Amino acid sequence: ETGVTQTPRHLVMGMTNKKSLKCEQHLGHNAMYWYKQSAKKPLELMFVYNFKEQTENNSVPSRFSPECPNSSHLFLHLHTLQPEDSALYLCASSQGGLLQGNTEAFFGQGTRLTVV
């Protein structure tokens, strides 16, 4: 248990569906991240939020829409996905911010997404 909780753990959705992934942390961290993990590829950073403000969008297609209502919660809204979007989506949080240098990131267990 790392203090970062992701739900659901598994999700199967059709290409026309709309679903959301949820991430929650109660570590008091100010930065939260979405990563995509595909087989045998480096983790791909998708989005970064720092103090609820999006500070990074790593050229992610618009069918992925993040939302960060507060420092403890992060969502990833999904719509009209493609089969190649099937992957493990990992949420992480850290105390580090823009002026504080990089510190340890705590990861959730991930949501295994399958697009059919």
Added chain:
Amino acid sequence: AQSVTQPDIHITVSEGASLELRCNYSYGATPYLFWYVQSPGQGLQLLLKYFSGDTLVQGIKGFEAEFKRSQSSFNLRKPSVHWSDAAEYFCAVGAYNDYKLSFGAGTTVTVRA
């Protein structure tokens, strides 16, 4: 921008034998370096990290890593592996005044009895 290379995709080691996983990074300044482990179906767990100071860092589960600036390497070692060490291992690099981590593609470790 920083980047990480893990040259070994898959390593098989006998239980009780030593293990070394290679990691090479590219970054212009002093990097922050991390090793994470991911067991099947799980998220990433931090094994150890290097920010500054002693270049040999100790981590959890009996792992250690050595930072070698001249070789741009941060290799992970364990003297005697246990079957529970079978997992995927990721090296990551971060930078001061930045909060993003760049990960390698990972090395899968299989432990045979």
